[in-house]
Amino acid sequence: MIKRSFFGFAKPCLKYESIAETLPELEKISTPRKVTLLLTTSLGEKAEALPIKEGDKVKTGQKLTSDDDDGTYVISSVTGTVSSVSSYLGDFGTSYAAISIDVAQNEEIDEEFEKCSKKPTLDILKDYMVCAPGSPPVELFYNLEKPIKTIIICGYDNDLLVTTNQYIIKSYIDLLKAGIVILKETTGVDDIVVVTPHSLKQDYGQIEAEVKTIDTTYPSASPHMIMQKVTGRALPAGNSFEDLGICFMTAEAVASIGRAFGNGQIPVRKTLTVIDKDEGIKLVSARIGTSLKHILYELGITLNEKDRIILGGPITGSSLYSDDHPIMPDTCAIMIQDSGKIPPISDYPCINCGECIRICPARIPINMLVRFLEAGQYEEAADNYDLYSCIECGLCSLVCVSKIPIFQYIKLAKYELGRMSVAEEVDE
Numbered sequence: 001m002i003k004r005s006f007f008g009f010a011k012p013c014l015k016y017e018s019i020a021e022t023l024p025e026l027e028k029i030s031t032p033r034k035v036t037l038l039l040t041t042s043l044g045e046k047a048e049a050l051p052i053k054e055g056d057k058v059k060t061g062q063k064l065t066s067d068d069d070d071g072t073y074v075i076s077s078v079t080g081t082v083s084s085v086s087s088y089l090g091d092f093g094t095s096y097a098a099i100s101i102d103v104a105q106n107e108e109i110d111e112e113f114e115k116c117s118k119k120p121t122l123d124i125l126k127d128y129m130v131c132a133p134g135s136p137p138v139e140l141f142y143n144l145e146k147p148i149k150t151i152i153i154c155g156y157d158n159d160l161l162v163t164t165n166q167y168i169i170k171s172y173i174d175l176l177k178a179g180i181v182i183l184k185e186t187t188g189v190d191d192i193v194v195v196t197p198h199s200l201k202q203d204y205g206q207i208e209a210e211v212k213t214i215d216t217t218y219p220s221a222s223p224h225m226i227m228q229k230v231t232g233r234a235l236p237a238g239n240s241f242e243d244l245g246i247c248f249m250t251a252e253a254v255a256s257i258g259r260a261f262g263n264g265q266i267p268v269r270k271t272l273t274v275i276d277k278d279e280g281i282k283l284v285s286a287r288i289g290t291s292l293k294h295i296l297y298e299l300g301i302t303l304n305e306k307d308r309i310i311l312g313g314p315i316t317g318s319s320l321y322s323d324d325h326p327i328m329p330d331t332c333a334i335m336i337q338d339s340g341k342i343p344p345i346s347d348y349p350c351i352n353c354g355e356c357i358r359i360c361p362a363r364i365p366i367n368m369l370v371r372f373l374e375a376g377q378y379e380e381a382a383d384n385y386d387l388y389s390c391i392e393c394g395l396c397s398l399v400c401v402s403k404i405p406i407f408q409y410i411k412l413a414k415y416e417l418g419r420m421s422v423a424e425e426v427d428e
């Protein structure tokens with residue numbers, strides 16, 4: 001997958017989309033004949049070695065494990081028969097097992113979660129909710145060296161045109177409130193802040209969290225900017241939010257927790273924003289594991305040769321090579337770009353125009369940084385040109401007159417440096 005900004009030649013209007021006062025109807029995508037679930041596996045582990053095999057029968061809500069020491073799993077979003085288990089390499093070398101399931105006509109719900117859902121605990125969240133819609137990051141609460149002191153719930157999506165989490169707040173505020181109560185009880189964290197657009201503040205009423213509003217200018221909904229707004233502190237370069245005791249969750253993740261413990265079933269339908277070729281927005285609900293092809297077909301969106309499919313929003317999304325790709329628990333948006341609107345790729349060098357520096361919220365000397373990134377000199381880029389101060393907003397790529405994929409280079413550099421640091425730790 002290639003990460004880059006997907007707007008064309010002109011500078012876009014950099015305002016987040018606000019969900020309409022009259023809620024758009026949620027289009028319910030039918031259950032497809034086959035779903036594919038992506039299970040994270042450790043590097044080198046063969047899909048054939050997994051306990052789940054072709055021919056196995058599975059129920060909706062059933063946990064399918066990798067048998068790894070780290071206990072990774074996926075939750076089956078359908079009832080049916082496993083038709084294949086194969087290795088799948090994702091973005092930046094992430095290794096998955098792709099588990100395809102032929103869907104049965106009659107749905108059966110797995111009862112394991114219901115038996116333990118009456119009294120929520122952190123262990124139950126860890127054992128069942130990690131793959132729920134919104135992907136609650138429960139594992140962060142198990143790191144004793146970096147205890148979480150503040151949970152920030154994002155009711156705003158961090159990309160233009162995407163309104164998934166605003167929709168969740170408008171439609172499922174009671175589930176969000178129930179999720180917050182469970183989070184407080186199970187994690188012991190009392191400091192919970194919900195971040196929301198001004199237009200939705202009146203929807204909250206009585207809630208066991210502080211509600212803070214942010215403005216509609218991109219990238220004010222990025223985690224770095226939100227942290228600054230909520231805590232008054234900037235994240236020091238090279239630190240993670242967990243280093244400072246902060247955990248981010250989407251509103252959908254928290255509502256999933258509220259829903260699961262409310263009815264004893266792990267939710268398996270994901271809400272997402274679909275952005276069509278004219279930048280029209282639809283909100284849909286689809287089973288996790290549904291292919292993009294099935295969703296586009298049901299929405300009547302035709303994919304022509306050379307049109308581009310983007311997983312995520314227009315600035316920070318990733319382009320995909322195939323519409324067979326499935327919806328995952330953290331997929332908030334998909335976007336289809338007409339081939340005629342795809343900006344041409346250029347191999348022009350940096351002309352030192354300074355547009356990127358003027359727009360960068362982190363004030364990074366990008367014109368210098370990009371030279372080191374293009375040369376693969378990542379350590380120099382980090383040591384001398386503030387690579388780790390980048391908040392990954394993608395604005396530099398958007399305005400670059402030479403159309404240099406700066407954002408893509410930055411992501412690659414951080415990934416490579418992360419890999420090198422892990423390799424060094426293993427060698428020690």
Ligand code: SF4
Nearest residue numbers: 360390391393394396
């Ligand atoms: S370097 Fe680019 S992606 Fe990073 S913060 Fe600056 S403008 Fe955003």
Ligand code: SF4
Nearest residue numbers: 350351353354356400
């Ligand atoms: S916008 Fe592009 S061309 Fe202009 S200084 Fe930045 S990297 Fe160079």
